[in-house]
Amino acid sequence: MARAGRMDGSGECSLPEQGSPGSVAGDDIEIVVNVGGVRQVLYGDLLSQYPETRLAELINCLAGGYDTIFSLCDDYDPGKREFYFDRDPDAFKCVIEVYYFGEVHMKKGICPICFKNEMDFWKVDLKFLDDCCKSHLSEKREELEEIARRVQLILDDLGVDAAEGRWRRCQKCVWKFLEKPESSCPARVVAVLSFLLILVSSVVMCMGTIPELQVVDAEGNRVEHPTLENVETACIGWFTLEYLLRLFSSPNKLHFALSFMNIVDVLAILPFYVSLTLTHLGARMMELTNVQQAVQALRIMRVARIFKLARHSSGLQTLTYALKRSFKELGLLLMYLAVGIFVFSALGYTMEQSHPETLFKSIPQSFWWAIITMTTVGYGDIYPKTTLGKLNAAISFLCGVIAIALPIHPIINNFVRYYNKQRVLETAAKHELELMELNSSSTGEGKAGGSRSDLDNLPPEPPGQEAPSWSGRLKLSHSDTFIPLLTEEKHHRTRLQSCK
Numbered sequence: 336m337a338r339a340g341r342m343d344g345s346g347e348c349s350l351p352e353q354g355s356p357g358s359v360a361g362d363d364i365e366i367v368v369n370v371g372g373v374r375q376v377l378y379g380d381l382l383s384q385y386p387e388t389r390l391a392e393l394i395n396c397l398a399g400g401y402d403t404i405f406s407l408c409d410d411y412d413p414g415k416r417e418f419y420f421d422r423d424p425d426a427f428k429c430v431i432e433v434y435y436f437g438e439v440h441m442k443k444g445i446c447p448i449c450f451k452n453e454m455d456f457w458k459v460d461l462k463f464l465d466d467c468c469k470s471h472l473s474e475k476r477e478e479l480e481e482i483a484r485r486v487q488l489i490l491d492d493l494g495v496d497a498a499e500g501r502w503r504r505c506q507k508c509v510w511k512f513l514e515k516p517e518s519s520c521p522a523r524v525v526a527v528l529s530f531l532l533i534l535v536s537s538v539v540m541c542m543g544t545i546p547e548l549q550v551v552d553a554e555g556n557r558v559e560h561p562t563l564e565n566v567e568t569a570c571i572g573w574f575t576l577e578y579l580l581r582l583f584s585s586p587n588k589l590h591f592a593l594s595f596m597n598i599v600d601v602l603a604i605l606p607f608y609v610s611l612t613l614t615h616l617g618a619r620m621m622e623l624t625n626v627q628q629a630v631q632a633l634r635i636m637r638v639a640r641i642f643k644l645a646r647h648s649s650g651l652q653t654l655t656y657a658l659k660r661s662f663k664e665l666g667l668l669l670m671y672l673a674v675g676i677f678v679f680s681a682l683g684y685t686m687e688q689s690h691p692e693t694l695f696k697s698i699p700q701s702f703w704w705a706i707i708t709m710t711t712v713g714y715g716d717i718y719p720k721t722t723l724g725k726l727n728a729a730i731s732f733l734c735g736v737i738a739i740a741l742p743i744h745p746i747i748n749n750f751v752r753y754y755n756k757q758r759v760l761e762t763a764a765k766h767e768l769e770l771m772e773l774n775s776s777s778t779g780e781g782k783a784g785g786s787r788s789d790l791d792n793l794p795p796e797p798p799g800q801e802a803p804s805w806s807g808r809l810k811l812s813h814s815d816t817f818i819p820l821l822t823e824e825k826h827h828r829t830r831l832q833s834c835k
Contacts, residue, residue, distance in 0.1 A: 364394050365377070365379075366393050366416075367417040367418065368390070368393070368408075369420065370427040371421065371422055377434075385433065385434065388457060388458045389456065389457045389458045422453060422456065423445075425445060426453040427453070428442075430453060430457050430459055440465050446475070447468070447475040447476075451472060486771075490768075509580055509584040510585065512525070513581050533643045533644055534644075536566075536567060536570035536637075537640060539570070540567070543567075571604055574603060574640070575604050578600050578601070599642045603637070603639045603643055649757070656749075657753055658746070664742035664745045665742065667741070672735070675734050676706055677705075679705045679731035683719060684701045686719070686723040686724045687721055689721060690721050694718065695724075704717045704718070709735025711739075
């Protein structure tokens with residue numbers, strides 16, 4: 336049974352002494368670890384519960400010599416038999432909980448990715464991490480993947496492969512020209528032009544329904560003015576050309592065709608060609624009245640082109656994402672309203688039956704009154720006339736205000752969180768590129784550090800000098816962190832660096 340640790344006078348955490356009640360013979364192996372300046376004493380019976388972890392491997396590492404020791408720790412003091420680790424002590428306090436409680440909890444304020452690296456270093460499996468911490472880790476991992484994806488996209492835009500053919504290079508240029516407005520000034524002009532044409536086509540669609548701007552055709556029906564039709568045709572021609580160029584230059588055409596925004600583009604231009612086909616060829620196959628009804632129905636689908644604005648507006652994209660992430664809150668809102676509508680419409684119908692001129696003819700008809708009352712619209716076409724009915728209307732109004740106001744705050748939080756997250760990811764991608772540029776510029780420079788084999792080749796210490804002249808040299812430890820080398824005369828650390 337694992338023994339609980341104790342805190343000594345110096346603030347060090349240790350376990351009960353050997354020979355204490357409850358100790359098992361052969362398991363009272365004591366090891367001392369110093370993690371980031373925090374010294375802890377652990378017993379073998381505690382660590383042997385998980386023999387595959389790094390701390391459990393320290394129990395039998397002394398028999399393997401210094402090579403085995405230094406493959407597990409950053410430094411070792413033979414005098415004190417103390418193992419040194421240049422790791423984060425706060426993360427170690429969380430990781431060591433697996434030996435006492437069988438699970439690991441990540442404290443608030445610790446980077447989840449860094450904590451995962453700490454668990455990997457101590458060879459503690461992620462299955463011991465609590466579920467709440469795993470979700471946080473997954474979220475951060477997705478953020479890193481998004482940053483890597485953005486960096487890769489930027490590198491793909493900047494890089495030019497000489498081995499690519501002329502057609503491939505031209506395809507990449509067209510894709511960059513149409514999909515990356517920030518890549519050049521002409522690309523920005525094309526993006527603005529596309530945005531303006533979307534607005535023009537939407538305005539033309541609305542103006543075509545004004546009776547004063549319509550003309551009468553040969554059959555006596557009112558149709559759109561020819562000038563508006565020409566403007567509409569020009570806009571559809573631009574949208575078609577833009578979609579086809581983007582489709583042909585897309586690196587992944589299947590993913591392009593199934594993308595939501597590209598489906599919106601198809602829905603914006605498809606009704607024009609279908610209605611054009613029905614107008615010229617449909618009369619031979621169907622009656623003229625049916626053709627006109629089909630064309631009129633297809634014209635309604637032209638409203639889909641307004642959604643093309645989301646391609647050029649990050650605010651609309653953020654709003655769409657916030658609503659997508661707020662389905663649970665929106666579902667609660669609809670449930671509250673549905674329950675309230677059913678209850679108050681039934682009460683309103685019952686209370687208004689005593690009035691001779693009641694407007695509540697049935698409960699289903701009262702649904703309309705409950706909807707416009709709880710949503711604070713109040714058209715006034717149906718209203719209560721009795722005292723109890725008016726009281727019921729007042730209560731339904733208050734309940735409607737409360738029901739609508741409840742999910743608003745989570746939706747706003749999702750919007751702000753996603754907007755800020757996108758800004759942080761964009762900044763992080765730029766910083767990653769800057770770091771890559773700095774690393775590439777310093778590739779030819781010498782790297783500070785050596786290996787353990789350099790201990791035998793170190794120059795002798797000059798007389799009268801306390802610290803060795805090679806004290807500035809660093810060695811690369813097993814944990815990929817740099818720590819000062821120890822002299823042969825001193826078997827303790829003079830300065831322990833924490834990874835924090």
